Amino acid sequence: MNFLDQLFSSQASYQSNIxxxxxxxxxxxxxxxxxxxxxxxxxxxxxxxxxxxHTIIMLSVIVSVxxxxxxxxxxxxxxxFAIFSLIxxxxxxxxxxxxxxxxxxxxxxxxxxxxxxxxxxILTLFASFxxxxxYKFEYGKGKDTQILKITVPENLNHENLLNNIFAxxxxxxxxxxxxxxxxxxxxxxxxxxxxxxxxxxxxxxxxIREKNANLKVSITYMENEY
Numbered sequence: 001m002n003f004l005d006q007l008f009s010s011q012a013s014y015q016s017n018i019x020x021x022x023x024x025x026x027x028x029x030x031x032x033x034x035x036x037x038x039x040x041x042x043x044x045x046x047x048x049x050x051x052x053x054h055t056i057i058m059l060s061v062i063v064s065v066x067x068x069x070x071x072x073x074x075x076x077x078x079x080x081f082a083i084f085s086l087i088x089x090x091x092x093x094x095x096x097x098x099x100x101x102x103x104x105x106x107x108x109x110x111x112x113x114x115x116x117x118x119x120x121x122i123l124t125l126f127a128s129f130x131x132x133x134x135y136k137f138e139y140g141k142g143k144d145t146q147i148l149k150i151t152v153p154e155n156l157n158h159e160n161l162l163n164n165i166f167a168x169x170x171x172x173x174x175x176x177x178x179x180x181x182x183x184x185x186x187x188x189x190x191x192x193x194x195x196x197x198x199x200x201x202x203x204x205x206x207x208i209r210e211k212n213a214n215l216k217v218s219i220t221y222m223e224n225e226y
Contacts, residue, residue, distance in 0.1 A: 024064050028112040031124045032060035038128040039101050042135035060109035067113025147220040148191040152212045165207050169199045
């Protein structure tokens with residue numbers, strides 16, 4: 001336990017006083033604003049939550065105070081962290097990247113609360129730069145799942161009609177639904193597909209229209225949440 005006490009006390013390189021605490025709060029607030037700005041810029045969904053943005057800032061500020069309180073006492077530190085582990089968000093975090101931003105804000109708050117301002121600034125700038133590069137160059141991005149609907153004349157209806165096209169343009173395809181339309185003279189197929197990165201939607205549609213007598217074909221994108 002003495003080793004843990006020394007570990008926590010050695011991390012505070014400056015004597016804790018009201019002025020240092022105020023500086024820590026200001027640094028945590030400013031850096032968390034930088035974090036949330038990067039989050040808003042790199043957000044790829046339809047709309048981000050304002051409450052989530054505010055939560056990152058509040059967590060960073062609160063944790064900076066908590067770390068200042070527990071910096072000299074390992075027992076209190078583990079007690080508080082045990083209490084924090086019981087906290088649960090009422091709304092489920094649907095995007096795993098949001099969890100990274102929460103942890104990012106917590107780390108900045110922790111380093112600021114220990115008066116390691118240089119480390120907090122370096123962490124914020126470097127991690128923000130990395131996150132922006134990942135967003136800018138779309139690193140690791142694959143094709144989203146698509147819903148492909150194809151209308152086929154009843155006389156052309158057979159299982160292997162589009163197999164060659166799917167093999168050429170898609171990574172995977174799954175037949176989801178088959179239904180008749182136009183008083184039974186047409187068959188409507190619904191597929192869930194994942195296109196190859198090199199696939200162009202228009203080219204895929206044109207190839208299918210060559211097979212289905214130039215009848216209606218549609219592609220709907222289903223955004224991946226995870």
